[in-house]
Amino acid sequence: MLTTVQPRPTREGTPAIELCGVTKRFPTRDGGQFTATRDLNLTVGPGEFLTIVGPTGCGKSTSLSLISGLAPASGGEVLVQGKPVTGIPDGLGYMFQQDAVLPWRTVLDNVAAGPRYRGTDKNTARERAREWVVKVGLAGFERYYPHQLSGGMRKRVALAQTLINEPSILLMDEPFGALDVQTREHMQDLLLDLWSGSGAAVVFVTHDLTEAIALADTVVVMTAAPATIKDVVSVSLERPRLVEEVRLEESFLEVYRRVWDSLREEVEITRVRGARNVA
Numbered sequence: 001m002l003t004t005v006q007p008r009p010t011r012e013g014t015p016a017i018e019l020c021g022v023t024k025r026f027p028t029r030d031g032g033q034f035t036a037t038r039d040l041n042l043t044v045g046p047g048e049f050l051t052i053v054g055p056t057g058c059g060k061s062t063s064l065s066l067i068s069g070l071a072p073a074s075g076g077e078v079l080v081q082g083k084p085v086t087g088i089p090d091g092l093g094y095m096f097q098q099d100a101v102l103p104w105r106t107v108l109d110n111v112a113a114g115p116r117y118r119g120t121d122k123n124t125a126r127e128r129a130r131e132w133v134v135k136v137g138l139a140g141f142e143r144y145y146p147h148q149l150s151g152g153m154r155k156r157v158a159l160a161q162t163l164i165n166e167p168s169i170l171l172m173d174e175p176f177g178a179l180d181v182q183t184r185e186h187m188q189d190l191l192l193d194l195w196s197g198s199g200a201a202v203v204f205v206t207h208d209l210t211e212a213i214a215l216a217d218t219v220v221v222m223t224a225a226p227a228t229i230k231d232v233v234s235v236s237l238e239r240p241r242l243v244e245e246v247r248l249e250e251s252f253l254e255v256y257r258r259v260w261d262s263l264r265e266e267v268e269i270t271r272v273r274g275a276r277n278v279a
Contacts, residue, residue: 014082016169016201017044017067022076023226024062035226036062040076042220042229046168049195049202051212053263054222055270060205062227064171067203068094080169093167093200095175099158101146107133108142111160118165132160135194152183156190163194170195172204176211184208188215188243196240209263213255214243221262224269231262 019042025033036059044050052060065071066078069088080089101110112129116122133142136156146154155176162170176184188211195202206212212219213235221231235255237246246252 013046015043015079016046016048016081017203018042018077018079018082019063019066020077020079022066022073022078024059024066024071025074037066038226038228040228044201044203046201047199048217049204049215050218050220051204051206051216052220052222053206053209053212053259054227055224055263055267056207057270058222058225058266059227060222061173063222064094064173064203064205067169068092068171089169091166091168093162093165093170095158095162095170095172097174097177099154100161101154101157103146106143106145107138107149107157110146110157111164114161114165128164129160132164135163136160136190152179152187155179155183155187159187159191159194163198166198168200170200170202172202174206175204177207184211185243191215192239192241192243209256209259210247211243213237213252213259214241214246219255219259221259222266224266224273230266231259233259233262 019040022037022040023035024037025035028034040063042063052063054060062071066073067080067085069078069085078085080092083089102113105113108126108129111132112122112125115125115128120128130142133139136159138153138156138160141149141153146157149157158175176187179187192215204212204215214237216235219233219235220229221233222228223230233255237249237251237255
């Protein structure tokens with residue numbers, strides 16, 4: 001029998017995020033309902049870096065939508081900073097699989113867009129943007145347009161766009177999944193460096209177990225749909241970390257084996273379901 005595990009906050013104070021018995025259902029074309037998540041119980045502490053892994057289509061991205069207020073829960077309660085989520089919470093940043101870089105704006109103006117939307121005057125917004133362009137390693141590319149950038153450089157712009165607003169909650173939905181291995185590792189190290197000391201709580205969805213473990217304080221394993229939480233694994237690797245180094249440590253391999261042992265059965269359940277649907 002599957003037991004839902006309630007992780008404890010890893011930092012003192014009010015949890016940054018709480019999902020309390022959360023269920024999400026979507027209407028289907030035949031008038032029925034599809035249950036994407038069921039009885040989710042999850043706590044993310046202030047400053048905690050939590051990653052979520054699970055089989056394809058299990059509701060990982062749905063969990064982010066619930067936290068962000070983009071999708072209301074069908075049952076249970078979602079809290080951010082101790083308050084029920086009824087819309088997009090203040091202080092929330094969201095980095096999607098596809099970047100939101102605007103093709104008609106330069107790198108500098110893309111990064112400055114967030115502060116401008118929040119009422120910051122143009123000159124101040126652009127000065128802040130210049131600082132973030134440097135932080136993400138794009139100094140000298142301020143006047144370039146997105147079509148002139150590589151995929152990794154566009155991700156750096158998207159990361160600067162998100163972090164310039166200094167979010168207290170950072171949601172990331174497979175943001176580096178489309179990058180090659182080397183570029184992905186550089187982006188992972190950059191994220192860890194920029195996040196360190198920010199105090200932001202991060203929820204990061206990924207299919208990559210190496211990425212999940214190398215980044216996280218806590219790895220959450222979700223079941224096949226309807227998704228609930230199967231396992232919660234603490235990662236005790238010291239910080240600061242370099243991804244290409246920590247993945248060779250024996251303690252990393254121990255965590256990897258536990259996460260994969262927990263995930264393996266759920267991946268097989270999803271595979272068998274898919275084969276039946278095709279048949």
